[in-house]
Amino acid sequence: MTSALVVHDLHLAVRNGQVLLPILRGINLNLPQGEIHGLVGESGAGKTMLGRVILDILPPSAVITSGNVDYPAHRSSPSLNRKSAHRRRPHISLIPQDPLTSLNPVKRIGKQMGEILRLAHKDSSQQIHERAKQHLREVKIRNPGQVLQQYPHQLSGGMRQRVLIAMAFSTEPSIIIADEPTTALDVSVQQRVLRLIRDLQKERGTTILFVTHDLGVVAKLCDRVSLMHSGMILEQGKVSDVFQSPSHPYTRSLLEAIPRYDKPREKLSPVANDLQTQLIREADEYDRQRRV
Amino acid sequence: MSYPYLINRLLLALPTLAGAVTITFILLRVVPGDPIAMMTGPGATEADIAQLRAHYGLDQSIAHQFVIYLSQLITGDLGTSISLRQNVGELIAGRLPVTIELVVIAMLIAVGFALILALKGTFWRGRWPERLVDGFIGVTVAIPDFLWALSLILILGVAIPIMPIFGRMDLTISFDSWTNFYLTESLLRGRFEVTRSVLYHMVLPAVSLALPLMAITARVLKSCLNAEMNREYVTLARTQGFGRLKVIYSQALRNALVPATALSGVQFTFLIGGTVLVERIFGYPGIGNMAIDAVINRDLPLIQGLVLTFAILFILVNLLIDLFITFLDPRLRHV
Numbered sequence: 001m002t003s004a005l006v007v008h009d010l011h012l013a014v015r016n017g018q019v020l021l022p023i024l025r026g027i028n029l030n031l032p033q034g035e036i037h038g039l040v041g042e043s044g045a046g047k048t049m050l051g052r053v054i055l056d057i058l059p060p061s062a063v064i065t066s067g068n069v070d071y072p073a074h075r076s077s078p079s080l081n082r083k084s085a086h087r088r089r090p091h092i093s094l095i096p097q098d099p100l101t102s103l104n105p106v107k108r109i110g111k112q113m114g115e116i117l118r119l120a121h122k123d124s125s126q127q128i129h130e131r132a133k134q135h136l137r138e139v140k141i142r143n144p145g146q147v148l149q150q151y152p153h154q155l156s157g158g159m160r161q162r163v164l165i166a167m168a169f170s171t172e173p174s175i176i177i178a179d180e181p182t183t184a185l186d187v188s189v190q191q192r193v194l195r196l197i198r199d200l201q202k203e204r205g206t207t208i209l210f211v212t213h214d215l216g217v218v219a220k221l222c223d224r225v226s227l228m229h230s231g232m233i234l235e236q237g238k239v240s241d242v243f244q245s246p247s248h249p250y251t252r253s254l255l256e257a258i259p260r261y262d263k264p265r266e267k268l269s270p271v272a273n274d275l276q277t278q279l280i281r282e283a284d285e286y287d288r289q290r291r292v
Numbered sequence: 293m294s295y296p297y298l299i300n301r302l303l304l305a306l307p308t309l310a311g312a313v314t315i316t317f318i319l320l321r322v323v324p325g326d327p328i329a330m331m332t333g334p335g336a337t338e339a340d341i342a343q344l345r346a347h348y349g350l351d352q353s354i355a356h357q358f359v360i361y362l363s364q365l366i367t368g369d370l371g372t373s374i375s376l377r378q379n380v381g382e383l384i385a386g387r388l389p390v391t392i393e394l395v396v397i398a399m400l401i402a403v404g405f406a407l408i409l410a411l412k413g414t415f416w417r418g419r420w421p422e423r424l425v426d427g428f429i430g431v432t433v434a435i436p437d438f439l440w441a442l443s444l445i446l447i448l449g450v451a452i453p454i455m456p457i458f459g460r461m462d463l464t465i466s467f468d469s470w471t472n473f474y475l476t477e478s479l480l481r482g483r484f485e486v487t488r489s490v491l492y493h494m495v496l497p498a499v500s501l502a503l504p505l506m507a508i509t510a511r512v513l514k515s516c517l518n519a520e521m522n523r524e525y526v527t528l529a530r531t532q533g534f535g536r537l538k539v540i541y542s543q544a545l546r547n548a549l550v551p552a553t554a555l556s557g558v559q560f561t562f563l564i565g566g567t568v569l570v571e572r573i574f575g576y577p578g579i580g581n582m583a584i585d586a587v588i589n590r591d592l593p594l595i596q597g598l599v600l601t602f603a604i605l606f607i608l609v610n611l612l613i614d615l616f617i618t619f620l621d622p623r624l625r626h627v
Binding site: 055057060093096098101119153 | 531
């Protein structure tokens, strides 16, 4: 099957005064069309930055030092954007992390959805309104007409995340970056939102890069998984393989760190400090060798 | 927005006004300075002075004077100016339109350019043109309005004399105004030569008043915009296909205007105070200029009336600012 997204040997650094601080160190990813790929790593591993490269919304201080991002399934428009590492960028949507801050507080939901739809379609306002309603129904919102009239602060967190998912799918993207979409939600709502994302993904064959630090979610949702630390991918493979026989000590340690509700007496086992130090030292070593 | 809210706000303004009236009344009579001494020549006899003093009620105790003043005020009578010997209400009504037109034009200039500066500065975020904008704002904010007035007179009135630097309009044009809102009235009556002359005379005083206000507003709005640009809804909008400029004015601007208006709204009221010096410098016949004459002549009723006018303007401007903020942010509406 053709790949939807290929990231090839991507190096990214952030400019801090005169120095460049490396953030991503040679990332390789290959997502076939229709795959849900889990991207796991702790805070500061570079997950969000990788998502931003793919979305082409890097902050001005970030520099791509080598490598590129390609979309082999989208060879239609031959434009070449020299400023970024992108070639032939298809439409990519983002499902953001925090539903409470990701909607514009001063605009009604209908207006916000309408603005996005209007960028994609040349429809009358009436048609746009109907489309928006339809997209809200798809995320199981029962009273779409009313929700369209409301402001974000009048909706619950779960409802807002549904609206954001509806927005992400409304532009018919071929790739979606889901940046920890359930982290800010409580557990019962999490499950429903995850199922919603999976159902819509199945229906449309969207490729999803699912950024998370919740290995349970990865096990339930993803086809393959990449584990990141200090801007490097430590382990990559099918979810079942990685979980059953993790090859990297960091993966093993992460799997052991999941607290189990059925064993309340078990000690909490965070990732060991010396393993963390070891990984950081390896990253430094990598930088040194690249510079030479 | 509801009528009860509006009525409530206006009722709350009453104690403020009462306070302003009382404090100025007492202060004016406690500080040294005698209006009668100012109006009579050196040759006046004791008897003349005493008679004048009695004529204006100044021989009574302060408490008694205050009661008389209040009972007149309630009927809408602001008293008679000592130096001009005319009704204070009529005097102010004749001069107030001049100041209002000047202030409104200055405000439009200030807000218009502040918007452009803040939007452009945000658009150039993190690149060298942003520093240029910041530098310009920094310099402009540091120079007060009367200094701008003097510099503009020196540059455009004396060195390169292309702008009028005195008065409200060309005195060779005769214009019989009914309301004293020259600008509005001449436009409505189709007397465009008057409009041109009034606008032409207004440029320098309005720009002097506008520049510091523009700089403060631009600085506040720019930092509010910068804060909004780091919000997640802006990042999300970027991924949804909004361009770099469009994301600023169609997503971030309205959100940034809420704190920016609240913060720089106070400055608009200072604009009214700023007219006192600037009108004086340009010989502009508004209430600010009148206030200085009133103070020099110790014209107690006139000062009193002007302070009341300034207080009412302050309250109205603040009310308008609050209404504008509630209009911008739906979260403030449903409380």
